[in-house]
């Protein structure tokens with residue numbers, strides 16, 4: 001199946017869904033879940049407290065993605081115009097030179113146990129490390145299922161930190177959470193080992209909680225963008241200058257990384273993942289040596305642009321809302337991913353595509369034209385344009401620089417009256 005679908009954006013919603021259904025083998029129930037505002041109230045009522053309804057976002061499909069030699073259609077839930085189009089556009093350019101290549105360091109999450117009131121914190125650290133195997137064993141007792149799937153607590157780290165109230169010992173459980181996001185498994189383990197850690201250190205444990213700085217669970221992606229495909233040497237130079245700007249200036253870097261997360265968070269929401277966890281991980285990872293871009297850009301010996309991304313990716317395909325929200329289930333089916341690893345790899349590629357598209361637009365014509373075009377499309381449809389009329393109304397509105405509903409109506413009338 002090929003994810004390169006020229007003119008996908010020109011199809012009606014029904015036609016698009018039909019194409020996606022063919023691509024992903026969706027059945028009637030899947031289709032119904034997507035079009036019938038899929039999250040039932042009784043399910044929503046079990047997901048969080050005090051439910052009074054559900055809240056919806058548009059679900060779009062980014063096309064053209066070729067990742068590690070496999071074609072993907074990527075579902076994205078997002079309110080912002082141009083993001084889905086930009087990702088698809090970048091993916092189309094990347095696939096001309098082979099698409100995205102990715103890497104994943106494994107599903108290792110960090111759980112933190114905060115040990116306080118220690119007279120001798122370094123001796124306590126010694127005791128924790130000396131009892132490493134027992135701590136691991138106790139942690140794994142609470143999740144035999146995870147262990148049977150090949151996961152579980154793998155290692156223990158201990159650090160003495162200086163705080164405003166004195167030294168503390170911070171114990172890390174390193175847990176392979178396999179295909180889950182992992183918060184439940186990790187938090188349970190932290191709570192389980194806490195009394196033992198208190199006993200061997202003589203300290204008092206307070207916090208026992210996962211760290212969202214998932215520095216051992218990194219997803220990486222790389223793509224080469226052919227200079228002739230992306231608009232020539234000047235575009236390459238413009239993107240390099242944009243990257244240099246972000247790398248040198250936190251005010252710009254925040255926006256640079258925000259653009260990356262436009263893609264990644266939209267995928268997280270579509271698949272029912274905890275997008276706040278992934279956001280927190282991304283920005284905290286970006287600031288580990290001073291706030292920096294999550295992507296890098298270089299020019300290779302042929303003058304082509306080489307982009308990479310490295311970002312923590314605490315994502316799951318089991319647990320949480322991934323299997324409870326029917327639309328999230330369908331999103332995973334559209335993606336065709338079976339493991340957290342594959343979802344993480346796709347997310348990294350999407351983040352890189354999103355960032356490349358933003359930099360290319362910013363370094364050339366700016367992003368407003370794309371935004372305005374989409375806005376014009378909406379207005380044309382609101383004015384009653386259908387089929388080919390939409391493109392013609394948009395074209396005239398953009399050319400005349402009048403993107404307004406009254407003008408859309410006027411143009412449509414003009415077109416219809418020949």
Ligand code: MEV
Nearest residue numbers: 255256259262358359367
């Ligand atoms: C807008 O949501 C995202 C951008 O601002 C990202 C960027 O500036 O790199 C376009």
